[in-house]
Amino acid sequence: MFELAIIWDWIAFAVRWLHVVTAMAWIGASFYFIALDLGLRPSSDRRKGVSGEEWQVHGGGFYFVQKYNIAPPRMPDDVIWFKWESYTTWLSGAALLMIVYWMGGELFLLDPTKADIALWQGILISGGSLTIGWIIYDFLCKSKLGETPTLLMLLLFVMLVVMSWGYNQIFTGRAALLHLGAFTATIMTANVFFIIMPNQRIVVKDLKEGRTPDAKYGRIAKLRSTHNNYLTLPVIFLMLSNHYPLAFGTDFAWIIASLVFLTGVTIRHYFNTLHKTGKGPNWTWAVTVILFIIIAWLSTASTGETYEEAEARDLTPYEQQFASAEGFEDAYDTIVGNCSMCHAREPSWDGLRWAPKGVFLETESDVARHADQVLLHAGLSRAMPPPNAIDMDDEARDTIVAWVRAAKDN
Structure with missing residues (x-):
């Protein structure tokens, strides 16, 4: 039993390492393609269907990238699909959640000073809650609200605030922030699995069968991809939050987590605008600093258990x-x-x-x-x-x- 505990900890290390590596690949691809898409310039040769192009230099080589507005005239022989980075990140994260917060639930998951529940009840809440966000979010995206992206993002933020508060009523502060990150990451991966990839497969099928693909599938996928881009930075913070007791071990941890989402939005808005126009809005940094100061103040305005x-x-x-x-x-x-x-x-x-x-x-x-x-x-x-x-x-x-x-x- 004693030796098993040591082996189990090394298994957790291996899964964590896999999670970190695949997350880096997913985040890197996401940031790159959003920046690429925003930085495209009108096509120089005006080739039919090409909406933009861009020259890039990296690692001593030059690259010429073109984007088709809908799809190329025919299906290329070799196409790279960016999906396994997302899937493996979520699967390894789910495995790590089970290893750390389910198997070690008495220590890391449950807080008896908040809610007197059995471990199996905590595990049920942990696993079941991750699906709620996707169901509500997907419903909102497919409603008329999908035509107003800003309002949709505001409603998503409200949902995240509610979940942040709810998790903090049941779990330890560390588990609450981690679960909020997993809750958000589930939405992001579900976007890839249920929306982005199926829409891309429809376009590929149309090309193979000689039909002109409908542009709506690309627009839907682009909306979900943009949402993922804005959610990425907060998720990274929440996944690393266990290193910062001032973030998770305070009375206002749920508010801190909510404000972190706003800082993620302001930072991504700056860089997304910079990639699109060549100049980012400097006011976003002022807002980010103010939010950070509020977070730091909230972290100390706490009493906790004496x-x-x-x-x-x-x-x-x-x-x-x-x-x-x-x-x-x-x-x-x-x-x-x-x-x-x-x-x-x-x-x-x-x-x-x-x-x-x-x-x-x-x-x-x-x-x-x-x-x-x-x-x-x-x-x-x-x-x-x-x-x-x-x-x-x-x-x-x-x-x-x-x-x-x-x-x-x-």
Whole structure:
């Protein structure tokens, strides 16, 4: 059981690496094609059906790109389809969600101070909620609102704010922001799978069968692709938010997440306008800075659970498993003595105002709750505590390993 926990963590590492690599490929392709499309100039040879073209230089070579307004006169022999970047990003992200937030739900998913629900209920909410956004969003896009893209984006923003608030009523702050990112990424990938790719297949089929493709399919796909472009930056932030406790570990995390979506829109609007006209609207940077200042202020306008409240709270079954294991008292004294000066609700380490990653290691429930993390960072490795802070000896680390091993082998 103990060794399985280590193997499981390496599996999570491998899936995370796959997720990061494919996400980079998807985001890079998305940004490139939006910039390319906006930067196209009228075709120099006025070839029939060519709506724009552009010369580019990269890596020591020159490239000449042309875009057909609808489709070329005939189907080319070789066409590159950009779809697997999106699919693999979502599939690997879903797998990572299950590994980290479902298998480790007692620690990372559920917050007993917010909602007293069973793990299976949390997992059901986690998985089921991801589909809600796509169903509502797709319905709005296919309605008359699809003809007013700006209003459609505003309604999408309202939906994201509601989901941000809802997630924060149930999950840990870290899980809430991550799920909001997964919620948005599901909409983006569903756009590719259910709309963009099927529309492109219709155009390809028409070409192969000698028919003139309908331009509406390209317009629909372009709308969804543009939405994806504006949603990309907020999703990246939300996926990385677990590194920033000031973003997820505050009373106003749901508002912070909502404002992050606005900063993503202002930044993308600047670059999209720059690619189209050669000059970006500078006011977007002023708005972005103001939003960032508001986010920073909200991150500190928070009280959170006090030490006394944490001390008085009953241990969950997951925490009880580790708190009742052989060697807990010695491990607890070791961890508090070596870690709590930083990992406290009011850190005593000079210059440190918030616990790193929002992890507290003060009370018995704190230590029991974060047993796996302590094992990986201070038991099996020397990642923590920082060597220039405290020289934690091997005996202390062995105490942690023995305790967690006893708890898992029970």
